Amino acid sequence: xxxxxxLHRCVPGQETARGRRFNAFLAEVLRSGGLHDAVSDQRGLRxxxxxxxxxxxxxxxxxxxxKWEREPVSETPLLKIEGRLKTRPPGxxxxxxxxxxxxxxxxxxxxxxxxxxxxxxxxxxxMVSGLISAEALLHRHLAVTSRRxxxxxxxxxxxxxxxxxxxxxxxxxxxxxxxxxxxxxxxGVTVTHELTADEAWTAGEIGGIAxxxxxxxxxxxxxxxxxxxVATGGSTWTTAPAFCQxxxxxxxxxxxxxxSEGAALRLTGDQADVVGGRFTGAGWLMPxxxxxxxxxxTQGPRSAEGHGGHTLSRLSNLLADSTSFxxxxxxxxxxxxxxxxxxxxxxxxGHDVTTSLExxxxxxxxxxxxxxxxxxxxxxxxxxxxxxxxxxxxxGIEQAxxxxxxxxxxxxxxxxLPNTTYITGLAAADEDxxxxxxxxxxxxxxxxxxxxxxxxxxxxxP
Numbered sequence: 146x147x148x149x150x151x152l153h154r155c156v157p158g159q160e161t162a163r164g165r166r167f168n169a170f171l172a173e174v175l176r177s178g179g180l181h182d183a184v185s186d187q188r189g190l191r192x193x194x195x196x197x198x199x200x201x202x203x204x205x206x207x208x209x210x211x212k213w214e215r216e217p218v219s220e221t222p223l224l225k226i227e228g229r230l231k232t233r234p235p236g237x238x239x240x241x242x243x244x245x246x247x248x249x250x251x252x253x254x255x256x257x258x259x260x261x262x263x264x265x266x267x268x269x270x271x272m273v274s275g276l277i278s279a280e281a282l283l284h285r286h287l288a289v290t291s292r293r294x295x296x297x298x299x300x301x302x303x304x305x306x307x308x309x310x311x312x313x314x315x316x317x318x319x320x321x322x323x324x325x326x327x328x329x330x331x332x333g334v335t336v337t338h339e340l341t342a343d344e345a346w347t348a349g350e351i352g353g354i355a356x357x358x359x360x361x362x363x364x365x366x367x368x369x370x371x372x373x374x375v376a377t378g379g380s381t382w383t384t385a386p387a388f389c390q391x392x393x394x395x396x397x398x399x400x401x402x403x404x405s406e407g408a409a410l411r412l413t414g415d416q417a418d419v420v421g422g423r424f425t426g427a428g429w430l431m432p433x434x435x436x437x438x439x440x441x442x443t444q445g446p447r448s449a450e451g452h453g454g455h456t457l458s459r460l461s462n463l464l465a466d467s468t469s470f471x472x473x474x475x476x477x478x479x480x481x482x483x484x485x486x487x488x489x490x491x492x493x494x495g496h497d498v499t500t501s502l503e504x505x506x507x508x509x510x511x512x513x514x515x516x517x518x519x520x521x522x523x524x525x526x527x528x529x530x531x532x533x534x535x536x537x538x539x540x541g542i543e544q545a546x547x548x549x550x551x552x553x554x555x556x557x558x559x560x561x562l563p564n565t566t567y568i569t570g571l572a573a574a575d576e577d578x579x580x581x582x583x584x585x586x587x588x589x590x591x592x593x594x595x596x597x598x599x600x601x602x603x604x605x606x607p
Contacts, residue, residue, distance in 0.1 A: 146423045149273050152213075153465035160213070167213050168197045171242065174272050175200055178279030194229055202283055207262075208233065209240040218243040220251040223261050230260075240264060252297060259296040262286060267300040267418055270464045274422020276408035277304070301417035304386035304410075309368050314343040315378035315594075323595065326585045329561040333602030336560065339580065340378050341595040351592055353392030353429070353523065354570030354582050362572055362580060363393040363401065364594075370403065375580070375596075384412055391429030392523075392570060397436055402460070404430050409440055409460055409467075421460045421467040432526070433459070433483040441481040446474075457481075457489065457506060474498060474508040479536070480521040486529045488551045492521040499551050517547045517556035525571040525579060531606040533559075533579060535568040544568045546581060548605040557605045569594070577601055 148170055155163040168185040175183035175198065183200035198209035210226045212218050218241070226239040240262040247255070247263060255263050262283070271277050277285075285303045290296055318341045322328060328336050349367030357363060357372070363383070364371040370385035370393055385393070385403055394402040400413035402420070409421030409430065426444035433439045438460040447454040455472040477494035484490065489506065491498050496513040500506050522536040530551050538545045544562040549555070562568070562583055569592075570582035578600045586593040 146273065149270075150465045153463075155213075164211070164213060168211055171209065171211055171269070172198050172200075174269070175279045178272050178282075180279050190232070194232070196229075202280065206234070206237045207240055207283075208237060209242060211242045213244040215245060217246040217248045218251060219248050220254040223251060223254055223258075223263075227258075227260055238262060242269060244269065247297070255296045256294070259290060259294060261296055262290075263297040268303075270419040270422075271300055271303075271408070274408035274419045274464060275424075276406050276410065276419055276422060299416065301384055301412065301415055304405075304417060305384070309382050309387075310347060312371055312380040312382055313346055313348050315340040315373065315380060315596075316343040317378060318595070323585065326562070326564050326583075326595065328597065329563065331558055331560060333604065334559050335600040337598040337600075339375060339596045339598050340373070342593050343378070346592045346594065349592075351569045351582065351584070351594060352390050354572045354580060354596075355393040355395060356572045356574065356580070357395050358397070363395070364570070364582070365389050365391065365393055365403075370401075384415065384417075386410075392572070394430040394432060394438055396438055399462070402430055402438055404428060404440065409438075419464050420462065421458055422464060424456075424458070429481075431481070431483055434485050434487045439483055441472075441478075443478045443481075446477055455481075455491075457502075470502065470506055472500070472506045472508070474500075475510070476508075476513070480524040480534060482524045482526045482532045484526045484528075484530055484532065484551055488530070490524075490526075490532045490549065490551050492516060492524065492532075492534055492549075494520075497549070497554055499554065514554040517549055518558075519545050519547060522568055523571050525573055527573050527579065527601070528576065528606050533571055533601075535571055535581065537567075542566055544583065546571075546599065548601065550607055552607075559601060559605060560599065574598060577603070577606065 172183040172185040180200045185198050187196040187199050196208045197211040200207050242264045244266045246265050272279050289298045318338045322338045352365040355363040360376050362373045369387050370383045371380045373380045389403045389405045400411045403410045407424045411418045411420050424442045426442050428442035431439050440458045443455045445453040458469040476496050478491050480492040482490050489500050497516045498508045498513050500508050519536045519538045521534040524534050526532050532549045535546045544565040546559045548557045565583050566586050567584040569584050572580045581597045581599050583595050584592045585595050
């Protein structure tokens with residue numbers, strides 16, 4: 146990531162030097178992605194040509210031409226690399242990488258003359274960020290182009306799975322909820338039962354929910370991301386890939402952000418772009434002040450040898466512009482949330498703490514406070530100074546929801562859910578209410594989601 150950001154900040158007049166470094170960088174990315182024999186800057190026989198990168202995949206040899214130019218590449222480089230095949234053994238496949246994309250004539254040429262694999266910035270950044278390995282990307286590219294033809298496949302199409310099946314259905318439960326799964330609220334808290342599974346759940350474990358800004362929610366499952374209509378219970382699959390983690394984040398006017406395979410992915414219509422990556426450990430997306438988007442990751446407390454640690458990363462429109470900061474907290478972190486006022490709240494294992502970028506994200510022990518009375522599994526920030534935490538209370542399989550004032554670290558119990566296996570998601574419904582998604586599977590192997598609408602009194606959200 147550091148090398149990629151340096152390449153991206155090339156100053157005028159250094160384009161040729163960057164090109165050489167880019168070739169070596171691509172070879173390194175390919176090697177780290179499973180193509181161990183990738184090498185750069187290979188001269189042809191008698192010096193008659195030069196291959197930017199060469200490698201093998203399976204029993205097939207590949208030669209790669211890499212371009213990092215200001216304007217989209219025309220069809221001329223396609224014809225040039227096709228011509229090099231005359232001096233290579235039969236079966237060698239050419240790849241053209243263009244960080245600035247391709248002109249319409251080049252794309253049209255590749256549609257009907259599919260000999261050259263076309264990769265653009267999004268494909269390179271997917272490999273750089275760890276979203277997909279080089280080996281897997283090229284295998285999927287071949288699988289897709291073998292079925293439908295052409296030699297250019299947008300990243301979003303490469304990330305799609307082999308079929309998700311029909312979306313699961315949900316229904317409105319009775320007003321009093323479901324027998325055996327009571328909701329015990331504190332004074333002033335109002336709960337409405339919204340949706341529950343209509344039949345056996347088929348979409349895999351649920352990792353979080355997010356508000357789309359309308360009447361819908363995004364449910365992150367192991368099979369993909371569902372768009373759920375709260376009013377009807379209907380659901381549809383989005384274009385998101387499988388194996389996303391944590392809640393999605395709907396960025397106003399810029400698409401939907403997801404965390405997948407340690408990379409932050411932005412989906413806009415049918416387009417996918419990587420905006421952050423190489424995140425290690427447990428991580429989740431969260432909104433920040435002024436509609437900013439962030440990723441918090443934790444590998445546990447940092448050891449004396451330098452292992453572990455916590456990181457807060459701000460996402461931008463480009464992968465090369467994302468910025469990461471180390472969070473100096475010696476404890477374990479179960480959940481983290483950013484408030485609109487810029488406060489970072491960490492719910493730890495026994496101790497909670499607040500910090501901010503202005504204070505260098507330092508968390509000295511004299512600022513630690515006793516944790517809220519639960520093991521937080523999910524969280525959401527509402528208002529300027531309030532964080533809601535949900536998780537297990539330690540009493541059997543009881544779950545609870547509490548509100549924490551980040552200025553005083555005082556926690557207020559809002560409700561308890563006896564006989565509930567997990568609380569898997571929180572999403573703000575408006576300034577004084579949230580959607581809470583619980584899992585009431587009991588001893589079953591598959592989830593049984595049940596969603597509540599929780600109205601929070603003003604006294605618990607100062």
